[in-house]
Amino acid sequence: MSESITTSLSGRRFEESHLLDAARAVFHAEGYAAAQIADIARRAGTTKPTLYARLGNKEEIYLLVVRREAEVFRGWIADAYEKGSSLPLAELAQVGMDPLFRFAAERAEGFELLFRGEKAGDQPGILRREVVNGVTEQLTGLITRRQKTFGPDLGAAADALAAACVGVALQICKHTIDHGGDLEAARRIAARFVESAFHNLDLSSLVR
Numbered sequence: 001m002s003e004s005i006t007t008s009l010s011g012r013r014f015e016e017s018h019l020l021d022a023a024r025a026v027f028h029a030e031g032y033a034a035a036q037i038a039d040i041a042r043r044a045g046t047t048k049p050t051l052y053a054r055l056g057n058k059e060e061i062y063l064l065v066v067r068r069e070a071e072v073f074r075g076w077i078a079d080a081y082e083k084g085s086s087l088p089l090a091e092l093a094q095v096g097m098d099p100l101f102r103f104a105a106e107r108a109e110g111f112e113l114l115f116r117g118e119k120a121g122d123q124p125g126i127l128r129r130e131v132v133n134g135v136t137e138q139l140t141g142l143i144t145r146r147q148k149t150f151g152p153d154l155g156a157a158a159d160a161l162a163a164a165c166v167g168v169a170l171q172i173c174k175h176t177i178d179h180g181g182d183l184e185a186a187r188r189i190a191a192r193f194v195e196s197a198f199h200n201l202d203l204s205s206l207v208r
Helices: 003-030 037-044 048-055 058-084 089-106 108-115 123-150 157-178 183-200
Strands: none
Touching: 003 037, 003 048, 003 058, 003 108, 037 048, 037 058, 048 058, 058 089, 058 108, 058 123, 089 108, 089 123, 089 157, 089 183, 108 123, 108 157, 123 157, 157 183
16 A cells, blocks of 8 residues: 555544544533534534535434444453453452443543433444443353353353343443542442452352
């Protein structure tokens, strides 16, 4: 690939990222219904025709924003779980909670749009469910792998345990944000919950 083409493609990626950053800020501040293409264009330092040409209409832009946040979060989760798969339980719980609370701290606007934003049609809601289901599936995989070593095999109960852990972590994170709390302290609480869930469950009763 020639240098001129590489530069052009790199510049386009940067511009698209800049436009999506502006759109994320406007959707977060105004809500989907009140947000206007003109507001996004103004914040991005561009024009409405340029915005339409590059990203589409308001609903399409909103979906692009939510999809990008979902991809970032999925990447963080995958990295954390890959690194944590061989750790002791206490450390694994800490590592497993880090992506969610880091995402809430470092990409606060993205967190709100991905997990609590207004729905614009069905697709954003589907993306949210896919993200939560994906995290649950990865955690289920970790639980299953650990059970092969420490036993017993939980079977379908592994998925229920993973779903409970993910649900509680999300609620702790949202509650902390709503009350202006310390996300790092909340992360530690969520990690301790997960660790305790593993330690204190009577696993034998789940597989009878």
